Amino acid sequence: MADYRLDVDLDFSYTDESGSVTRGSARSSGTDVTVSMDSLAPLGGGGIPSLDEIRPLAEMLAGKGLSVTLSGPDGSIVSLGAVNSPASQRLVTRSPHIKLGKLGALVPIVRQGRRKSAAVPLLPPSTPLPLLPTVRRKISRRITTTHYTRGSGRPRLIFVQDAATWTGQIPREVTLAGEKTTIGSDPGCDIILEGLEGVHAEIRHDELDEYVLVPHGTVSGSVAQAGPSVLRTGARIQMGQWCLAFFREEFADHGRPYGGRSGGELAYERPQFDPRTGTMERDSSRGVT
Incomplete structure (x- = not known):
């Protein structure tokens, strides 16, 4: 009823x-x-x-x-x-x-x-012809990657906290605004962290618009422990008791998967040409070539 x-x-x-x-x-x-x-x-x-x-x-x-x-x-x-x-x-x-x-x-x-009006009320859009999918395998497409204004995408370091140390507050962030950011215990460093060497590491903004970690002390995480590393979004940098993660908005990140993939799937990734610098971007998130 x-x-x-x-x-x-x-x-x-x-x-x-x-x-x-x-x-x-x-x-x-x-x-x-x-x-x-x-x-x-x-x-x-x-x-x-x-x-x-x-x-x-x-x-x-x-x-x-x-x-x-x-x-x-x-x-x-x-x-x-x-x-x-x-x-x-x-x-x-x-x-x-x-x-x-x-x-x-x-x-x-x-x-x-x-x-x-361009919209037809109550009726779904018409089915595009042909009704069956058309497969064209011999199509030549230009390989693309993501290029944007130099230094864009708000590159930054975020202090990582685990469940035991998180206080419910938004994690601390540091924007990488300059051409070089120093990290260490020295009062003159851009990011001062207790327990590290005077200048433990630095992050350089190079001519290819990449942010490169150059360690002077012991580092670990998802970066190379010895030698410079190109930082990609999500990369973790462990220095002593401090763990920092690098982030950059994907529209400005020149690496893959944003412009392709970073390894995996048993596939060879062809180098991609950067029209701004005239150089080839290769499939590597570690090391500087």
Whole structure:
């Protein structure tokens, strides 16, 4: 038994900008509401919302045991709520609570919508031809990578904290703004960390727009323990009790996977040309060549 009952006896009219008048009515004496209009002109210009917007309303009406039917001069256009929707229509609407009306009633709306709006209400986009996928294997595509303004992507170091030491506060960040950032216990370092050597390591911004870690003391993590390392997003640098992670927004990171992949999948990654510097970017996140 339905939880709600509606008694509706309403007549209305709508006048558009050109002065054309559309008349309609809303009738109900129970759980089914019928809205009738003598013209579909107000609906052709996008008056009917999209299916994504209709589904929540239809589900809400069904939950209350109610249904609303919109009718035009040629018959029912759509019914929402507690309706018996055919399985074939559910493939289109993706909802058991939306029942499309007669095709003859829908066609005028589609025709008007094409003239006034690029969006066709209530109908999914047409299937592109051909219906079967076309496979073209001999296609030559230019290999690309990600190049952006020098120093962009907010390169930064984030202090990594584990569950035992995290206090619930946002981790400390240090932006790598200069051409060289020194890390150590010396008061003159850009990042001063207790327990490290005076100048334990430095991060250089080189001519290829890469950020390179140059260790002077002991380092570990996902970087080379000896010699310089090109830093990629997610790289971890362990120095004594301190663990820092390097991050740079992917639109400005010249490495892979943003411009390809970094190893894996048994695939050879071809070097990629950087048009800004005239050099080849190779598939390597460690070492400087």
